[in-house]
Amino acid sequence: MGEPVNVGLVGCGTIAGQYLETIERLPGLRLAAAADLDPARARETVRSHPGARALSVDELVADPEVHVVLNLTIPAAHAEVAHKAVAAGKDVYCEKPLTVTTAEARELLAAADAAGVRVGCAPDTVLGTGTQTARKAIDDGLIGRPVAATAIMVTPGHERWHHHPDFYYAPGGGPLMDMGPYYITSLVTLLGPVTTVIGAAGRPRAERTIGTGPRRGETVPVNVDTHVTGVLVHDSGALSTLVMSFDVVSTRCPELEVHGDRGSLVLPDPNYFDGDVLIQNLGDEDDRWRTLPVSAGYEPAGRGDGLADFVLTPPGVEPRTSGRLAYHVLDVMESLLASAGSGQALNVAGRCERPRPVTWDAGR
Structure with missing residues (x-):
């Protein structure tokens, strides 16, 4: 499998804990950084993940050590955070729904295609x-x-x-x-x-x-x-x-x-x-x-398995959580x-x- 994929987590709310359990369980993923509107929550999130850093959103999406952005913000912020990741040349995986409107989603997917990066989304x-x-x-x-x-x-x-x-x-x-x-x-x-x-x-x-x-x-x-x-x-x-x-x-x-x-x-x-x-x-x-x-299916499985499936899908193959x-x-x-x-x-x-x-x- 090679080196794990470094994940940058944006949004350290309730659902983040379930994703972090999966990231810890799967050898193909590693938490590299976390960001939140409340910096204290980001610091608390990385405390139990050696080597992970608490950053601002802009710092996280620009960080070359982050390979994929995990977007767990509230629905109204999904598009804004995802566009920042795409603009930085990063793949991004969002919690559901992808965006609040289909118009926002079309813009996001078009921007990702133009940048040569991929967008994935829950539910997994x-x-x-x-x-x-x-x-x-x-x-x-x-x-x-x-x-x-x-x-x-x-x-x-x-x-x-x-x-x-x-x-x-x-x-x-x-x-x-x-x-x-x-x-x-x-x-x-x-x-x-x-x-x-x-x-x-x-x-x-x-x-x-x-x-x-x-x-x-x-x-x-x-x-x-x-x-x-x-x-x-x-x-x-x-x-x-x-x-x-x-x-x-x-x-x-x-x-x-x-x-x-x-x-x-x-x-x-x-x-x-x-x-x-x-x-x-x-x-x-x-x-x-x-x-x-x-x-059929992944066993055991938890929230974040779709992220793993997404990042490990070979280029040219549509991810199951696309x-x-x-x-x-x-x-x-x-x-x-x-x-x-x-x-x-x-x-x-x-x-x-x-x-x-x-x-x-x-x-x-």
């Missing part, structure tokens, strides 16, 4: 054994021709547990932009890219009350739709039904199901890397669900919201290839 949960085992079952024909899928994420709202939930209810947030990337990236991985969407959305409450932490009792204005539903038409002809909500208490529906003309699959939560994949086939005795053995895939997912989400506003079905302009599968890679 689709590289784990859950989604990949289901994908192999589909590709092996275990459920016949795929015809439909359902993807459902409901919660009463993140303000119940998050100390500073403001960005969940600002542009770039909401249930679709926050959680949709996990579900839609999984659907594209399983069934291929989306060509057309039909959407509907609502915003039942004008504000939310923070339920925990030092700001408990404060209200947050709601500036995004908090219940989004729609149908995705895949290029393969399969139809996916999507429900994303910050307004629903609970559901007994599985997070993801895929249905073929000879069988159905129940998948684990796409916000996680693993979990059981269940199958039931037409004609099965007693209509019983069976658990499929793990047959910026083009993230742009397509963002375009699907933006088109859903636009369809909800217009009441019309809309074509999805952005295109991507179905990502390459991950063969079972256990005990890395």
Whole structure:
């Protein structure tokens, strides 16, 4: 594998800890530097990583020792930080969503192409054994021709547990932009890219009350739709039904199901890397669900495996967590919201290839 790839981390918030655990676990990655709007958080982050330095964002992207920039800032800052990395001639890997709008994403990808660098993006949960085992079952024909899928994420709202939930209810947030990337990236991985969407959305409450932490009792204005539903038409002809909500208490529906003309699959939560994949086939005795053995995906896996997959993908090969895939997912989400506003079905302009599968890679 040679020398590890030096990672420059921008944004030392909550999610950074999960990435750092993966960077420590994988020999192909090494934390070289960290930056944050709060310099103290950057210093604390590098304290347990010998040789890593706390820098400003501009210092980090300019540092020749940094090979790839890991952009874990809030969504509104994704484009600005990513453009700085690209301008410095660095590959950049972003947390989801890639940017707040498809217009920003197009500009970023064009700038990266012009600079000869690559852009990657989360979510990487689709590289784990859950989604990949289901994908192999589909590709092996275990459920016949795929015809439909359902993807459902409901919660009463993140303000119940998050100390500073403001960005969940600002542009770039909401249930679709926050959680949709996990579900839609999984659907594209399983069934291929989306060509057309039909959407509907609502915003039942004008504000939310923070339920925990030092700001408990404060209200947050709601500036995004908090219940989004729609149908995705895949290029393969399969139809996916999507429900994303910050307004629903609970559901007994599985997070993801895929249905073929000879069988159905129940998948684990796409916000996680693993979990059981269940199958039931037409004609099965007693209509019983069976658990499929793990047959594909990274194991173990955690947030940051997509970064490793990205940086170790050879030149000329599209990374599984590519910026083009993230742009397509963002375009699907933006088109859903636009369809909800217009009441019309809309074509999805952005295109991507179905990502390459991950063969079972256990005990890395």
